[in-house]
Amino acid sequence: MPRDETARRTDGGAAVRRSLQLMWGGAPEPTRGPKPGLSVATIVRAAIDLADAEGLVALSMRRIAGALGVGAMSLYRYVPGKSELVDLMVDEVYSEDIADAEAAEGGWRQRLEACGRQEWALYLRHPWMLQIAQGRPMLGPNSMRSTDIALRAIDGIGLSEEEMLGAVVVLSSFVAGLAKTTIEAMQAADRTGISDEEWWEIQSEYVGPAVVAGELPMLTKVGEAGAFNSMFDHFEFGLQRVLDGLEVLIEHRRPTEG
């Protein structure tokens, strides 16, 4: 991707426009020439399947084209480049849960909690989502709808627009942040072929001296209590803490403003 950056810097937003056009479906379809054998949707689907199955590192234009039985360059008839394709993949993935999210019921906490859980499940289904260095927040229809639904959950309970947005941001930041480390830890075993037991054994070989020297008192204490290997669910714990934190604000607002 040598020319990627310079190209992007000089094209004055043309690539951005093309991306948005593809996501929002504003592309005029041609009348002349042979019928296209592929479609943007087919390519995006194949790319998602490949990324799900083999990870982001395996996602190359040649591999995608191979899975579709065409040459690598054929993809460029449908998509401007790989980075735009990734934008499309991301927005497509967000569409998966929209129906469920729309159907959520209950109070603000219950509905926001459902949003958090859905986002969490989404990341577990598509781990590559967290590895992509998006570089820019390309807002497609599905990701925007998803955000809209989350905002709807906490509308009308006394929060300002800024606070509502902040609430959604803090929740999804937590979910994304935890998902990233969790998924990386899960994938570690597969990639290295080292089990968790072997892993900690090797680690302790080197960490040991520092522990003995008393330089890591809390990690030692927490480790000896078995907190690293327990079934404690960090997602559930954190989710409730974040919601508790929002509840404090909401309860504080209610009597004065709402």
Place this chain on the structure above:
Amino acid sequence: MPRDETARRTDGGAAVRRSLQLMWGGAPEPTRGPKPGLSVATIVRAAIDLADAEGLVALSMRRIAGALGVGAMSLYRYVPGKSELVDLMVDEVYSEDIADAEAAEGGWRQRLEACGRQEWALYLRHPWMLQIAQGRPMLGPNSMRSTDIALRAIDGIGLSEEEMLGAVVVLSSFVAGLAKTTIEAMQAADRTGISDEEWWEIQSEYVGPAVVAGELPMLTKVGEAGAFNSMFDHFEFGLQRVLDGLEVLIEHRRPTEG
């Protein structure tokens, strides 16, 4: 990196051992042969500087070697591979704030808040930290010390070991998650050469119809209130909400156990 995955899968943890050895300083220094002109620390420093200045995409072994005035392959005399070098970079970065973190004073909330702020500043200083797909949680001395300090902030206030770990995890997950999107948004303007105003103008060109159709009621409402362009600090807001959430738990524990 064609052989990266397979190599990792077959070496049975040798690469992991080498990484740990480098981080924890357990490598025996050789006596024979010419004195090494470089050192691991020099290489790591150069790599961090390069990544800070030009981003992760520019971080190639050839570029690092060039900055040090040596051939690309010379680096492999000090470091097993690029991924191990990145591990070292990460741990080195964690060392920057340890002195300050050790010095923090006050109650649990004040000290934990300081940890969150430091991590936030760290990500802003080294944006590439969030783009690396670590693949496995390589625990170096500095990252472990950093975690230890954070745990110390909430020790002895009635939380179980698991809850203490959970508290640190939820805070740093939030910080990392928000930092990732924030940094990406900041870098977007540089990379694309499109200002925020132009950006929203282009976006609204396509999003507009959906807004008019009433499909995004909340985003419309929030946008019209100016919440997207305001000076509202999502980090400060979220930080307080997370700490509030933890406080709820701690206050609830105190009378019964602490």
Place this chain on the structure above:
DNA sequence: CTCTACTGTGTACAGCGTACTGCTCGAGTC
């Protein structure tokens, strides 16, 4: 001195994204 462990480098390979070129197909126009 020789031996040998060690540093540093050049070359080579497989793979990447994609610019460019050319071939072939087929609907629109006459």
Place this chain on the structure above:
DNA sequence: GACTCGAGCAGTACGCTGTACACAGTAGAG
């Protein structure tokens, strides 16, 4: 029906990547 020309598709090539491998030069150990 013939011609035109936009459009789909593929091949080649370029510059980039990480790094395996072979080899040259150096300096402490014996």
